[in-house]
Amino acid sequence: MLTYVVRRIALSIPVIVVASMLVFGFTQATTDPLARLRQSRDAARLIPAERHRLGLDRPLVVQYTSWAKDFVKGDWGESFISRRDVKTEIFDKLGKTIQLIIWGVLFSALVAIAVGVYSAARQYSALDYTFTGLSFVGLSMPVFWFALMSIQFLVFVPKNLFHLNQPILYSVGLHSATDHSLLDYIRHLVLPVLTLSVQLVAGWSRYERSSMLDVMSSDYIRTARAKGVRRSRVLLKHGLRNALIPLTTVMAVDIGGLFGGLIITETIFGWPGMGRLFFDALLSGDTNILLPWLMVTAVFIIGFNLLADVLYGVLDPRIRVS
Amino acid sequence: MAISDRDGLEAARAAATVGSGAQALVAEQTAERYAKSLEVDLGGGPAGPGGRDREPAARSQWQLFWRRFFKHKLAVAAGAVLILLYLLAIFAPQIAPYKLNPNLDAKTLLDARHGPSMKHWFGTDELGRDQLTRVLYAGRISLLVGLCVALVSTLLGTAVGAVAGYFGGWVDQILMRFTDLFLVVPALAVLMMAQKGLAGKPILGHRLSSTNLIILILSFLFWQTIARVVRGVFLSLKEKEFVEAARASGASSFRIITRHMLPNTVGPIAVNTTLVVGLAILTESTLSFLGFGVQPPTVSWGNMLAQSEGAVGTNLAYLVYFPGLAILVTVLAVNFLGDGMRDAFDPQSTH
Numbered sequence: 001m002l003t004y005v006v007r008r009i010a011l012s013i014p015v016i017v018v019a020s021m022l023v024f025g026f027t028q029a030t031t032d033p034l035a036r037l038r039q040s041r042d043a044a045r046l047i048p049a050e051r052h053r054l055g056l057d058r059p060l061v062v063q064y065t066s067w068a069k070d071f072v073k074g075d076w077g078e079s080f081i082s083r084r085d086v087k088t089e090i091f092d093k094l095g096k097t098i099q100l101i102i103w104g105v106l107f108s109a110l111v112a113i114a115v116g117v118y119s120a121a122r123q124y125s126a127l128d129y130t131f132t133g134l135s136f137v138g139l140s141m142p143v144f145w146f147a148l149m150s151i152q153f154l155v156f157v158p159k160n161l162f163h164l165n166q167p168i169l170y171s172v173g174l175h176s177a178t179d180h181s182l183l184d185y186i187r188h189l190v191l192p193v194l195t196l197s198v199q200l201v202a203g204w205s206r207y208e209r210s211s212m213l214d215v216m217s218s219d220y221i222r223t224a225r226a227k228g229v230r231r232s233r234v235l236l237k238h239g240l241r242n243a244l245i246p247l248t249t250v251m252a253v254d255i256g257g258l259f260g261g262l263i264i265t266e267t268i269f270g271w272p273g274m275g276r277l278f279f280d281a282l283l284s285g286d287t288n289i290l291l292p293w294l295m296v297t298a299v300f301i302i303g304f305n306l307l308a309d310v311l312y313g314v315l316d317p318r319i320r321v322s
Numbered sequence: 323m324a325i326s327d328r329d330g331l332e333a334a335r336a337a338a339t340v341g342s343g344a345q346a347l348v349a350e351q352t353a354e355r356y357a358k359s360l361e362v363d364l365g366g367g368p369a370g371p372g373g374r375d376r377e378p379a380a381r382s383q384w385q386l387f388w389r390r391f392f393k394h395k396l397a398v399a400a401g402a403v404l405i406l407l408y409l410l411a412i413f414a415p416q417i418a419p420y421k422l423n424p425n426l427d428a429k430t431l432l433d434a435r436h437g438p439s440m441k442h443w444f445g446t447d448e449l450g451r452d453q454l455t456r457v458l459y460a461g462r463i464s465l466l467v468g469l470c471v472a473l474v475s476t477l478l479g480t481a482v483g484a485v486a487g488y489f490g491g492w493v494d495q496i497l498m499r500f501t502d503l504f505l506v507v508p509a510l511a512v513l514m515m516a517q518k519g520l521a522g523k524p525i526l527g528h529r530l531s532s533t534n535l536i537i538l539i540l541s542f543l544f545w546q547t548i549a550r551v552v553r554g555v556f557l558s559l560k561e562k563e564f565v566e567a568a569r570a571s572g573a574s575s576f577r578i579i580t581r582h583m584l585p586n587t588v589g590p591i592a593v594n595t596t597l598v599v600g601l602a603i604l605t606e607s608t609l610s611f612l613g614f615g616v617q618p619p620t621v622s623w624g625n626m627l628a629q630s631e632g633a634v635g636t637n638l639a640y641l642v643y644f645p646g647l648a649i650l651v652t653v654l655a656v657n658f659l660g661d662g663m664r665d666a667f668d669p670q671s672t673h
Contacts, residue, residue: 018499019507022503026512026515030515031518137650144612145650151634263511264611267612297511
């Protein structure tokens with residue numbers, strides 16, 4: 001088992017290195033760190049000087065190696081706009097995004113597993129068809145529109161209906177300026193969590209349903225039933241535990257994607273996390289943020305993919321043998 | 323079972339590129355299962371005792387497909403809705419009750435900020451422009467982007483996937499490693515950077531409109547989905563007897579690929595092309611909403627929503643309903659259609 005894990009980790013190091021080259025080249029090709037100077041009256045004089053100061057006149061390979069060295073050492077440069085250290089900035093925002101991810105994943109997993117198990121246990125029932133229909137709607141839903149609709153119908157409609165001074169749920173930010181209570185935090189958390197859960201719940205519940213159906217038709221389930229174990233016990237003790245194995249790995253892969261995938265949710269709800277940071281940096285031309293941002297999110301995606309592989313091996317011994 | 327789980331994981335990874343939870347749709351299409359269903363359809367599987375004599379008149383693969391497809395009521399309805407949507411888009415100039423860009427004179431402005439009514443079904447915006455007209459015209463762009471991206475990615479993806487799957491070796495290695503790399507960066511962020519970096523710059527001597535640029539960028543992302551699917555099916559078809567027979571009778575590689583293997587890959591290609599239409603429309607509208615897609619004055623559902631974002635919570639909130647509903651209905655129809663097609667091509671899939 002240990003050698004399996006070590007081998008997987010060793011294999012993902014070259015992936016990170018190649019990804020860093022790709023990301024570096026891509027960022028060089030699509031961003032222009034000198035854009036701020038182009039409008040200036042002294043552009044003709046300033047640009048070559050700045051280009052030399054930033055080292056942009058050196059060959060690409062030299063630029064890459066010097067950047068990679070600095071990146072590994074933890075020297076990520078500073079933001080053009082806020083003049084803050086990029087590393088502190090990114091880790092600060094990462095904390096905010098992780099809060100969103102934790103609550104979103106917990107909520108989505110609970111709902112998806114409940115829905116998936118029910119649908120598999122009562123296959124072709126009215127509720128099963130309803131859930132299937134809803135999951136199609138969820139997968140076809142433009143997330144940003146769902147966010148706007150949730151603000152309209154969960155914030156403004158109740159507020160106007162009951163003539164409230166303050167809405168029940170907030171649609172902007174992490175907490176109020178004066179109120180730092182847990183209740184206030186939850187009132188801010190509900191809408192972004194709901195938004196990011198739409199597609200997760202839709203995808204995961206479908207996956208859980210089909211893997212549950214797979215498991216329930218296997219021989220050991222029939223054996224358990226034949227020796228007189230109650231249906232509910234078979235379902236939860238034998239069925240669910242095995243059906244969760246493939247879901248866990250899919251969840252791990254999806255969670256990795258969330259670190260850079262919450263751009264829409266965070267932008268609409270003013271959540272000061274990674275997605276918002278990227279959006280603002282791209283709009284304001286703060287190019288120093290973009291490259292480290294892409295690297296950090298890539299490392300998370302690769303890391304969670306690795307976790308998915310390892311989890312699969314740990315949870316399902318049959319994989320290790322083959 | 324273990325094999326199909328691994329395929330599911332692979333597909334989930336492929337779907338994660340797009341940053342959406344589409345894995346449930348893609349995951350169920352596994353190459354292994356598809357190849358198995360072919361055996362049955364083509365009579366290649368073990369025939370039951372005496373089965374040959376009582377077998378009904380042979381039906382072509384397509385006849386079987388259509389029979390099964392028409393049994394799937396929801397998919398047929400979705401297909402009809404989709405055809406209707408495309409007709410509405412094509413004939414938008416004839417159908418639209420008002421002009422897309424009316425003269426902003428006093429008469430139009432008098433009509434401003436009217437909620438949905440018989441005169442203006444979807445209401446009017448703060449400039450008095452009819453929203454039904456705008457949604458119809460925006461549909462032209464969104465549906466065009468969906469179709470073009472699907473066609474370009476299918477052509478490119480099929481060619482690359484077929485070569486990689488058939489020849490294997492280094493071609494295959496390069497393709498797989500290349501597409502793997504795209505799985506490790508957040509797709510939406512990369513698309514936004516690409517759009518910002520390329521917007522307004524000439525590409526191969528041509529200055530692309532924002533619509534064409536987004537088609538180009540999205541095709542570059544989605545061809546990989548198709549390539550991976552085609553490669554997967556080819557890998558399993560390669561071992562089949564009919565391919566071996568063709569090779570033994572001296573057919574060239576080109577002939578084997580185009581005449582023997584591709585016709586047997588039509589199912590998964592068609593299903594995934596359909597799903598890419600939906601994904602492309604979703605991604606385009608998301609990018610346009612964030613300001614990194616189709617740019618005004620060209621209207622798309624996404625940039626209509628960007629313009630009316632501020633209407634949420636005001637009495638103009640109806641401006642936000644209709645473009646979003648249009649996206650939802652279109653993508654839903656595409657996904658139901660794709661699902662029905664998958665069932666028709668692959669009756670053994672259990673989902």
